[in-house]
Amino acid sequence: MHLRFSHIVMRDPWFVIGCGLAIVFAAATFLGPPLAPFDPWDMSFTPISPASARHPLGINDAGQDILSELLFAVRNTVGFGLVSGMMALAIGVLIGVSAGWFGGVTDMILMRVADVLLAIPAIMVLILTAALFRPSPWSLAMILALLIWPSVSKGVRAQTLSIRQSLHVKAAAQIGGGKWYIIRRHLIPELYPLYLIGFAAKARMAMFMEASLAFLGLFDPTRKSLGMMISYALRYYYMDIWWNWLLPPILCLSLLIMTVTFLAISVEKVLDPRLREILGEETA
């Protein structure tokens, strides 16, 4: 099953493009600091100068090298997205599996909490906490993860319910497999496609949130971020800074979100027939 999955997915052009872009961004994330030609906080250059051989993207209003800024910004945005996405996935899977497996009161309480969280606009809670406490980006990523897990856990719960009914799980229980054995050996590995979809969707959301929050000025102003760069550059939009200052972060942010979107869509597309089968079985 897993072999077939990876086989199909490699032939999907969206997946291939997504992977290619992901590798570029991973390189920028991990190699960013050594690759950056200057210290992004060094303010010793002539402010608002156009692109030159020494500064390929020019200098911003504070006299900082824009290319170095960009490399650090990509790193921060990607990091925020990955951390928040992974945490949301972990919480979502844990709660979804518990709700689906144990059922009853546990299920009712957990799903009610999920419904309540689903209704609350996450950005508003983030703005409030960021404005009041000015927490570190990592704390904000964690708060975001605590707010966006419900959609993951709903999918995981539905899938858990159907896997629980399947013959091989019943057989495993028949030969004396314990609760934890079945959860560990059958349930967690079989939900694996949902992890990819859930993680991609949440990481995408988190990166977008990070850019928006930075754009609105809710992070530490010295922290490099794509949203912050766009926000600062937009203050000088009437000047000739479009090509070297405003477009690079916009392009990076769009490509970043596209990367995750492509991966999510291609994985979902490949898995769709399987999910459709399951849904069909449920209604039959």
Place this chain on the structure above:
Amino acid sequence: MMSHSKHLLRVRLGLVVTFCLAALAMIYLSYALPRLLPGDFVTAMYGSSQVTLSAEEEAELRAYYTQEPGFGSYLLKLGNLDWGYSYAFLRPVAELFFEALPWSLLLLGSAHILSMLIGFVTGVEAAWRRGRLVEKGMVGGMTVLEGIPEISTGVLLLLIFALHFSWFPAAGAETAYAQVSFMGRLANIGHHLVLPLATLILAYFPGNFLLTRNSMMMVIKAHYMTTATAKGLPPRRIRYAHGARNALLPLVTRFGLRFAFMITGALVVERIYAYPGLGTLLFNAIQARDLPVIQGVVLMSSLMVLAIILSLELVYRFIDPRIEDASSF
């Protein structure tokens, strides 16, 4: 039959309870979080703002904020529209809020409805032409568009249509002090609305397109579609009266949730075009570190979003009872 309608009632009650809990959670957060701040509220609020307080002003404020009102009276104050006083704009928060609200509702409401409609129609048409080059091109284009966040679309549209071609204004919601007739004013507002609206639509209709297309692909295979074709009905009638109606369900169940998604985008887009809605108010308040305004706008707009989603859910459940089954998994 009796038990079925009882079941429906229970689901609806559960929905109302969920949203009330969410509203209470938001109100409690906005009540409790400022009290968790280290030190006292006055230092935290005014210490970093651009306002300098005299000694007696500070003492007065401290006396005002240290009287512990309790959650009950906080609720009462909210109900009385007493949401605090902005120290950057020097006006009551409620006044600022209700001044900005109509613009946000106009922008968000029209963007939401239009992106739903456009996404739906293009999705149906694309599914109808499945397998053809047009459809593949559309799906590819929409997938790319889906990956472009509204920050980027907004800035690019601003560059192209406001700065380069100067077709549309770059900021504001209407021309200030323009003495024009009622119709002229409407046209002026529409002219200012085009770019922010287009940005939001471009960001949100691809999702609706992909959703509609996928559900329409399933509908097309149904037997009643073959029957409709065999009866010799006109193609548009088959497509919309027989097909699209049944493909509407997944879109409708996400109607409220997608509205909530748009909030983040609307904040950013309003700031890009300096549109005088809640997003710009919030942005200005964040820049001035005007905490009462941030708190008021965050809480009130969240409550409003909750109310809008809840009423939407109740209304379309009333219109189409099948939704109970579709959204329960």
